[in-house]
Amino acid sequence: MKVLLVEDNERVTRFVTKGLQEAGHTADHSDNGRDGLFLAASERYDVIIMDRMLPGNIDGLSLISALRQSGNQTPILVLSALADVDERIKGLRAGGDDYLTKPFAFGELLARLDALGRRTRQDGTVTALEVADLRMDLLSRKVARGARQILLQPREFKLLEYLMRHAGQVVTRTMLLENVWDYHFDPQTNVVDVHISKLRQKIEPEPEHSLLRTVRNAGYMLSAE
Amino acid sequence: MALFIRSSATTLAASYVLLGILALILFALPLSYAWRAAVDDSRLQILTEDSQRLAEVFNRRGATGLESFINERVGLQIAGERILLLTDSSDRALAGNLPAWPANVPEEPGSYTAPIDLDGHLTLVQLVRTHFPGGYNLLVGRDVGKLSPVTTRFWYGLAGAVAVLLVAGVVGGILIRRALLSRIHSIRQTVSAIMHGELSHRLPTGSSSDELNTLSLTINRMLEQIEQLVHGIANVSNAIAHDLRTPLTELRSRLEELSLTRPPPSEAFAEVDAAVADVDQVISIFNALLRLAEIDTGMRRSGFVDVDLVELCARAVEFYVPAAEIRDIDLTFKDESGALHLSGDQLLLAQAVNNLIDNALKYTPPGGTVTVSTVRPSPDSAGVVVADTGPGMTAVQRERATERFFRGDASRGTPGVGLGLSLVDAVARLQGGSLEFSDHQPGLQATINFPGAK
Numbered sequence: 014m015k016v017l018l019v020e021d022n023e024r025v026t027r028f029v030t031k032g033l034q035e036a037g038h039t040a041d042h043s044d045n046g047r048d049g050l051f052l053a054a055s056e057r058y059d060v061i062i063m064d065r066m067l068p069g070n071i072d073g074l075s076l077i078s079a080l081r082q083s084g085n086q087t088p089i090l091v092l093s094a095l096a097d098v099d100e101r102i103k104g105l106r107a108g109g110d111d112y113l114t115k116p117f118a119f120g121e122l123l124a125r126l127d128a129l130g131r132r133t134r135q136d137g138t139v140t141a142l143e144v145a146d147l148r149m150d151l152l153s154r155k156v157a158r159g160a161r162q163i164l165l166q167p168r169e170f171k172l173l174e175y176l177m178r179h180a181g182q183v184v185t186r187t188m189l190l191e192n193v194w195d196y197h198f199d200p201q202t203n204v205v206d207v208h209i210s211k212l213r214q215k216i217e218p219e220p221e222h223s224l225l226r227t228v229r230n231a232g233y234m235l236s237a238e
Numbered sequence: 239m240a241l242f243i244r245s246s247a248t249t250l251a252a253s254y255v256l257l258g259i260l261a262l263i264l265f266a267l268p269l270s271y272a273w274r275a276a277v278d279d280s281r282l283q284i285l286t287e288d289s290q291r292l293a294e295v296f297n298r299r300g301a302t303g304l305e306s307f308i309n310e311r312v313g314l315q316i317a318g319e320r321i322l323l324l325t326d327s328s329d330r331a332l333a334g335n336l337p338a339w340p341a342n343v344p345e346e347p348g349s350y351t352a353p354i355d356l357d358g359h360l361t362l363v364q365l366v367r368t369h370f371p372g373g374y375n376l377l378v379g380r381d382v383g384k385l386s387p388v389t390t391r392f393w394y395g396l397a398g399a400v401a402v403l404l405v406a407g408v409v410g411g412i413l414i415r416r417a418l419l420s421r422i423h424s425i426r427q428t429v430s431a432i433m434h435g436e437l438s439h440r441l442p443t444g445s446s447s448d449e450l451n452t453l454s455l456t457i458n459r460m461l462e463q464i465e466q467l468v469h470g471i472a473n474v475s476n477a478i479a480h481d482l483r484t485p486l487t488e489l490r491s492r493l494e495e496l497s498l499t500r501p502p503p504s505e506a507f508a509e510v511d512a513a514v515a516d517v518d519q520v521i522s523i524f525n526a527l528l529r530l531a532e533i534d535t536g537m538r539r540s541g542f543v544d545v546d547l548v549e550l551c552a553r554a555v556e557f558y559v560p561a562a563e564i565r566d567i568d569l570t571f572k573d574e575s576g577a578l579h580l581s582g583d584q585l586l587l588a589q590a591v592n593n594l595i596d597n598a599l600k601y602t603p604p605g606g607t608v609t610v611s612t613v614r615p616s617p618d619s620a621g622v623v624v625a626d627t628g629p630g631m632t633a634v635q636r637e638r639a640t641e642r643f644f645r646g647d648a649s650r651g652t653p654g655v656g657l658g659l660s661l662v663d664a665v666a667r668l669q670g671g672s673l674e675f676s677d678h679q680p681g682l683q684a685t686i687n688f689p690g691a692k
Contacts, residue, residue: 096525097532098585099541116521118514168556194557198529198589199522202596207560230511 014038014059014130019049021068032119046071053080058087059130065093074107081108088129120231127182142177145237149177158216169212176235185232247418251411258403266396281380282349285366289378296370308333327373437465489516526657533664545587547578547620548612554591555610566604572611578620579692582669590665593658594624594684601628620691627681636675
């Protein structure tokens with residue numbers, strides 16, 4: 014993925030750029046709003062990471078608004094130290110696609126970038142999802158592993174659907190909380206892990222053919238290999 | 239004097255006095271006009287009737303008959319205050335109580351008001367003049383001044399009323415001003431004391447329900463709120479100082495030890511990971527405090543939407559059931575209220591209910607039960623009750639449970655920083671409700687009460 018990072022803090026920039034390169038992405042960087050707008054408008058990026066408070070006249074949110082007004086639909090992840098719920102809503106309203114507050118774990122950032130970058134490539138209407146021999150029919154709401162039908166409760170179905178839609182990507186606990194339960198707060202417990210392990214018991218009766226893996230310090234990944 | 243004039247009480251009193259005088263004048267002028275017109279009219283009518291009666295006498299008995307009739311009346315003093323005069327064609331007085339025809343009465347018959355010389359005094363008299371055949375002239379008149387004492391008394395009365403009004407206004411103004419100033423002065427003293435940091439001071443209030451008292455009571459409530467907030471901030475600062483220092487100390491010693499001992503990479507990385515976990519702990523405390531501050535400012539009230547409380551609780555229970563099962567706790571949801579909606583902050587309400595459930599699960603031993611139920615104590619209120627079979631809390635602990643960073647004895651060895659119930663309490667207060675604890679025998683029963691449910 015080609016990523017544009019608009020961020021004025023040098024340390025954060027170095028940390029993010031290095032991490033992105035290690036994960037196999039290329040990253041361009043701008044430390045102010047004007048150059049950021051110029052880069053975003055002239056080059057094609059898969060995802061833009063945008064800090065909210067930038068030096069110069071253009072702050073992150075007006076930059077996003079300007080890009081959206083000019084018809085640029087590149088997914089944007091807003092990175093900000095402003096953590097209030099209202100600030101988050103402001104960021105999304107301005108045209109941001111996701112909002113991550115500082116300080117953040119790099120795993121969280123990377124997982125969210127992957128999800129955003131993938132979103133553009135995914136075509137809109139999917140009726141069935143498939144990972145290895147795990148199949149999910151979104152219309153009849155049936156799940157099967159090979160020939161064996163799996164009975165899931167509605168929330169478990171939603172959880173698995175999210176994991177399957179993001180197959181091959183790391184999905185963090187926060188992402189699951191936000192997208193499966195719509196909980197935009199940290200419940201301070203390992204409840205998500207418990208849900209995952211319950212789901213795992215249902216979809217993987219034999220642990221040797223594991224599809225759902227735990228990624229250390231980050232979250233979970235559902236993948237065929 | 240300048241202060242006296244500028245005082246609002248004085249201005250008010252003066253305006254009311256002026257208004258009173260104006261009202262009196264507005265009342266007196268039309269009244270006196272109407273009174274005068276009515277008196278004049280009836281007097282004229284009497285005079286006209288009188289002259290008609292005399293004309294009848296003239297017609298029946300001739301000039302001499304009328305002459306003797308008039309003389310008789312004047313002699314008997316029946317005429318009273320009336321002026322009568324009969325003259326012949328050469329203007330010679332034949333009968334009546336006037337010596338001669340007065341000078342300033344017009345020639346034509348009709349009614350006039352004219353000054354006439356009566357016993358040496360020039361008096362305003364209303365007159366009716368009648369012609370009789372043969373050049374005879376009859377004058378019937380009445381002294382207008384007869385009723386003037388009444389008019390005079392009326393005007394004196396009016397002046398007296400104005401005077402009383404003026405005196406009452408001035409005295410009242412002074413008294414009101416003095417009373418008002420003394421109360422305002424005491425309010426000002428209290429407020430300056432508060433401005434100098436003595437937040438426990440309150441405005442003096444009485445038992446009456448006048449405006450100033452009501453205002454003082456409202457201001458006192460505001461001061462209470464401010465004092466509570468200031469104390470809250472002070473408490474939080476102390477708590478932050480204490481509770482952030484602990485993980486920060488740990489972090490610092492970990493890093494310093496790492497720097498000093500330079501262990502092999504594998505060990506070093508384990509230490510670094512632990513250090514990151516320490517930082518995460520600090521961040522989560524920080525976030526919880528910021529969220530609390532955000533709630534306490536009441537800013538989030540602007541984002542209230544319609545919240546389905548039953549659905550919210552059912553979802554929260556569903557979220558925690560797997561975690562409860564693992565610990566062999568029976569977590570159930572009971573809808574004892576029917577549909578329950580209220581205007582609120584969806585996110586915060588969810589977090590509050592989740593915190594209560596999380597708390598209950600944390601302290602309930604394996605094999606116990608946690609019951610979440612929605613209730614409707616009255617038609618327009620709602621309640622969420624979370625009851626567990628854990629060790630419960632003592633009365634003292636229940637009192638202190640919502641304090642920031644407070645952790646009961648039972649919480650030793652369990653994760654958490656003691657902010658969960660503070661948040662529930664803050665959310666309940668944001669919604670205008672309250673968080674209450676009671677003994678579930680055994681265990682703890684936490685109830686959030688919300689007013690304004692639909």
